[in-house]
Amino acid sequence: MEMELRAPGKLILGGEHAVVYGQPALAMPFAALAATIRIERLPPGAGLTVAAEDLGKRWRLEAAEPLGALARATLARLGAAEPDAILRLSSTIPIASGMGSGAAVGTVLVRALAALCGQELAPSEVSSLVYESERAFHGTPSGIDNTVIAFARPILFQRRDDGAASIEPLTCSTSWTFVVGDTGVASPTREVVGDLARRRSQAPSAYEAPIAAIGALVEQMAQALHHDDGPAFGALLDANHGLLAELGVSSPELDALVAAARAAGAWGAKLSGAGWGGVMLALVAPQLAATVAQSLHAAGAVRTWITKLEPSL
Ligand code: PMV
Numbered sequence: 001m002e003m004e005l006r007a008p009g010k011l012i013l014g015g016e017h018a019v020v021y022g023q024p025a026l027a028m029p030f031a032a033l034a035a036t037i038r039i040e041r042l043p044p045g046a047g048l049t050v051a052a053e054d055l056g057k058r059w060r061l062e063a064a065e066p067l068g069a070l071a072r073a074t075l076a077r078l079g080a081a082e083p084d085a086i087l088r089l090s091s092t093i094p095i096a097s098g099m100g101s102g103a104a105v106g107t108v109l110v111r112a113l114a115a116l117c118g119q120e121l122a123p124s125e126v127s128s129l130v131y132e133s134e135r136a137f138h139g140t141p142s143g144i145d146n147t148v149i150a151f152a153r154p155i156l157f158q159r160r161d162d163g164a165a166s167i168e169p170l171t172c173s174t175s176w177t178f179v180v181g182d183t184g185v186a187s188p189t190r191e192v193v194g195d196l197a198r199r200r201s202q203a204p205s206a207y208e209a210p211i212a213a214i215g216a217l218v219e220q221m222a223q224a225l226h227h228d229d230g231p232a233f234g235a236l237l238d239a240n241h242g243l244l245a246e247l248g249v250s251s252p253e254l255d256a257l258v259a260a261a262r263a264a265g266a267w268g269a270k271l272s273g274a275g276w277g278g279v280m281l282a283l284v285a286p287q288l289a290a291t292v293a294q295s296l297h298a299a300g301a302v303r304t305w306i307t308k309l310e311p312s313l
Pocket of ligand 1: 012015016017018019097099100101140141142143189193273274275
């Protein structure tokens, strides 16, 4: 059996960081980029190998790497013995850029193992396996990345106090165009989230207001989306970026790209993901997308993408 599976990247439209502290956040899949696994069956006794083609690395099932642990947890969940196969893994999602590369790789690995064992896991089961793996290796993830990628649809996400997540599919009635600009600066989520957590633990009251304000903006974003109000959503993106800068997670490169998008006529723009580097996104009228992308390149973006949030069924 040869088979190929893919999981998309993701973009956070609003609420990153605040979501770690219980506020709601909005996210959508980013289908232009994906993690892919090609499954090749091997003769009995060969065991399981994961070959990360882009990195030139291979792991066996017993490996200490995060993917080894996730593969073992998935097989335990499936009640299956070690399969005899090689999983050829590759990804077009830049690492540490705010686009969910780790969660996409985890999601496609879980799905590939289920397929190998002739089983199918519900998106919620895939998501919780990836979440446990991210928790073990990345500290305190909110769970938004694994959720939006495993469900592969736009969502309003909130982690409640009891640890359970509330997941609402997002609806819009027309297509929305986003331009994404990559600073080219790699920025591991764990470091940015850890730094904010340290600063917040030293002065909790200073962070309470901006974190709550981001949560309130996200509720308004969901309304603006529902009412198809691009200009209102754009203004909320701008406000969200301002609050993220206040939380200390923006960077000169991100601020320059956000300013360039606005100057080129975007309805609004903000960093997306953990910050300090990685990507920003801008909401634009469709006819302005190419102009905004050009301005982002001129302002230092190493890559840009134009992507759409399509009406929900
Ligand atoms: O940069 P990313 O794709 O890992 O997104 C991080 C989102 C945060 O809210 C900053 C962290 C989290 O776990 O939600």
